[in-house]
Amino acid sequence: MIKIYDSYSKDYKEVITKSINMYVCGITTSDYCHLGHAFSSVSFEILDRFLTSKGFNVTRIQNFTDVDDKIIAKSIEEKISAEEVSEKYIDAFFQDMDELGVKRANHYPKATDEIYNIIEFIKKLEEKNLTYSINGSIYFRVSKFAKYGKLSSRDINNSLSGTRVNENLDKESVGDFALWKSSKPDEPYWDSPWGKGRPGWHIECSSMVLNTIGDTVDIHGGGIDLIFPHHENEIAQSEALNGKKFANIWMHNGMVKIQGEKMSKSLGNLIKLKDALEIFGADLLRMWILSSHYRKPLLYDEKIINSFSKPLNRIKDAINLIPIAYEKKLESKKEFDQFNLALSNDLNTSVALSQIISLSKKINNSNNELDISFAQNNLNKMLEITGLCQNIKNENNDKDIFIDEEIEQLLEKRNNYRKSKEFSKADEIRDELLKQGIEIVDNGFNSVWKKV
RNA sequence: GGCGACGUAGCCAAGUGGUCUAAGGCCGAGGUCUGCAAAACCUCUAUUCGGCGGUUCGAAUCCGCCCGUCGCCUCCA
Numbered sequence: 001m002i003k004i005y006d007s008y009s010k011d012y013k014e015v016i017t018k019s020i021n022m023y024v025c026g027i028t029t030s031d032y033c034h035l036g037h038a039f040s041s042v043s044f045e046i047l048d049r050f051l052t053s054k055g056f057n058v059t060r061i062q063n064f065t066d067v068d069d070k071i072i073a074k075s076i077e078e079k080i081s082a083e084e085v086s087e088k089y090i091d092a093f094f095q096d097m098d099e100l101g102v103k104r105a106n107h108y109p110k111a112t113d114e115i116y117n118i119i120e121f122i123k124k125l126e127e128k129n130l131t132y133s134i135n136g137s138i139y140f141r142v143s144k145f146a147k148y149g150k151l152s153s154r155d156i157n158n159s160l161s162g163t164r165v166n167e168n169l170d171k172e173s174v175g176d177f178a179l180w181k182s183s184k185p186d187e188p189y190w191d192s193p194w195g196k197g198r199p200g201w202h203i204e205c206s207s208m209v210l211n212t213i214g215d216t217v218d219i220h221g222g223g224i225d226l227i228f229p230h231h232e233n234e235i236a237q238s239e240a241l242n243g244k245k246f247a248n249i250w251m252h253n254g255m256v257k258i259q260g261e262k263m264s265k266s267l268g269n270l271i272k273l274k275d276a277l278e279i280f281g282a283d284l285l286r287m288w289i290l291s292s293h294y295r296k297p298l299l300y301d302e303k304i305i306n307s308f309s310k311p312l313n314r315i316k317d318a319i320n321l322i323p324i325a326y327e328k329k330l331e332s333k334k335e336f337d338q339f340n341l342a343l344s345n346d347l348n349t350s351v352a353l354s355q356i357i358s359l360s361k362k363i364n365n366s367n368n369e370l371d372i373s374f375a376q377n378n379l380n381k382m383l384e385i386t387g388l389c390q391n392i393k394n395e396n397n398d399k400d401i402f403i404d405e406e407i408e409q410l411l412e413k414r415n416n417y418r419k420s421k422e423f424s425k426a427d428e429i430r431d432e433l434l435k436q437g438i439e440i441v442d443n444g445f446n447s448v449w450k451k452v
Numbered sequence: 453g454g455c456g457a458c459g460u461a462g463c464c465a466a467g468u469g470g471u472c473u474a475a476g477g478c479c480g481a482g483g484u485c486u487g488c489a490a491a492a493c494c495u496c497u498a499u500u501c502g503g504c505g506g507u508u509c510g511a512a513u514c515c516g517c518c519c520g521u522c523g524c525c526u527c528c529a
Contacts, residue, residue: 012468024529025529026529027528027529028527028528028529030527033529034529035529036528036529037529038529039529040529041529043529068527069527070527070528149455152455152456152524152525153455153456154454154455154456154524154525155454155455201527221529222529223528223529224456224457224523224524224529225523225524225528225529226528226529227456227524228455228524228525229524229525229526230528252529253529254457254523254529255522255523255528255529256529257522257523260521260522261522262522262523262528263529264527264528264529265527265528266526266527266528287477288464291464291465291466291476291477292464292465292466293465293466295457296457296458296465297457297458297522297523299464301463301464303463303464303478303479304463304464304478306478307463307464307477307478307479308477308478310477310478311476311477311478313491314492317491317492338475342466345468346468348466348467350465350466350467350475350476350477351466351467351475351476353476353477354465354466354475354476354477355475355476357476357477358475358476361492361493364492364493365492365493365494418487421487423487423488426487426488427487427488427489430489439490441489441490441491441492442485442486442488442489442490442491443485443486443491443492443493444484444485444486446485448492
């Protein structure tokens with residue numbers, strides 16, 4: 001049984017249907033990805049990998065918001081078109097996420113490719129008298145949707161009057177939000193029944209879900225900072241449109257924090273993913289992300305991330321050790337089962353990672369007594385589900401090393417030289433094997449062999 | 453001001469009423485092995501879960517109050 005915490009019902013929900021579609025809110029293409037994007041992407045990617053490993057048929061969709069104020073501002077600043085800005089950062093997104101080893105989603109729809117559907121969506125809302133128009137902009141009338149505020153536990157009547165809400169006197173009510181924004185001169189625009197303009201932010205996700213998945217999406221995900229107003233607004237417009245439940249499970253990942261504060265655009269304390277990849281590499285970043293639960297805040301600290309380099313080396317050793325055909329095999333069922341159980345329990349990656357490390361230690365410790373090949377198999381499955389060490393594994397698959405009789409004799413010969421203290425002859429054999437891609441690690445006279 | 457989350461060892465972190473005298477990792481202290489090399493491995497490191505009460509046969513886990521930190525209410529993953 002696989003359980004996921006649902007932010008809407010504030011309770012755990014079981015993933016039941018064999019076919020699962022996921023819609024994850026993606027990035028605004030106005031800048032390079034930062035570690036918050038990495039956290040979110042890896043979290044939902046691992047759910048995808050895990051469900052797939054359990055036989056579910058997963059369709060994952062992640063959008064690009066490729067038209068908005070920040071993109072327009074950047075296009076003016078850099079004197080290029082908004083499209084060129086978006087294209088640049090979409091390319092960068094894929095480059096960085098690929099390097100992090102994030103399994104690609106099935107579709108990456110763009111807001112600008114969705115304009116027709118968005119206009120149709122708004123027209124239907126209009127027909128239902130859920131909207132009003134001011135100077136060519138169309139707004140959703142929040143008071144028309146009774147359940148507004150349920151996801152974010154907000155009472156619209158008193159909580160939206162806080163000091164930080166920007167009073168927009170044009171709107172009937174502060175909570176109302178734009179479905180369509182009329183364009184100012186020199187801004188990108190699309191023709192619509194309401195004149196030249198562009199979509200509001202929230203409507204693209206509702207439209208994409210409807211047109212790529214249908215009325216109801218199984219799992220809708222995104223950062224916890226999107227709960228209000230973004231996801232609240234998505235629910236309002238989608239459910240008001242067709243009366244169907246919009247998402248069965250709402251899944252929200254926590255925020256990356258740096259020096260006690262949220263890493264965010266407004267605070268300007270971002271660490272770009274591409275910079276972090278350069279400093280730490282994909283595997284350390286991934287272990288850092290796995291080490292904490294996806295709904296909790298993730299603390300950025302170079303020391304913390306680097307603290308995974310030792311356990312990472314253990315894992316690498318465990319998959320690189322060359323197994324010897326002993327009669328008795330090393331048991332790994334317990335770790336493998338615990339690993340799966342942990343991920344089934346609202347994606348407890350921290351415990352899953354601990355099982356990977358424990359099994360790695362067991363493998364490293366038994367290569368001279370037990371057949372580790374079965375345990376390595378399980379370890380590889382665990383690594384694949386968590387996306388760890390995938391580059392190393394791929395490299396190793398290219399060179400299929402095994403210990404044949406000839407090599408075994410060489411190894412025995414070398415240890416005899418060592419026993420008789422003819423070290424230069426022993427070292428010659430070590431160098432020879434190294435050329436063949438085999439590294440010898442001595443444990444007394446019980447040497448083990450690793451793929452290099 | 454409204455709403456919400458969190459507070460576990462020096463640090464990161466798991467823990468959805470009993471197997472918790474609390475997983476895993478880092479750091480630290482010992483140790484095994486050792487020609488070199490690099491490791492690897494083992495042992496130790498919270499009788500205690502922010503504080504105070506309560507519920508219960510039993511609480512880190514549930515309830516109340518207090519203290520502290522953070523998030524959302526503005527673009528945000």
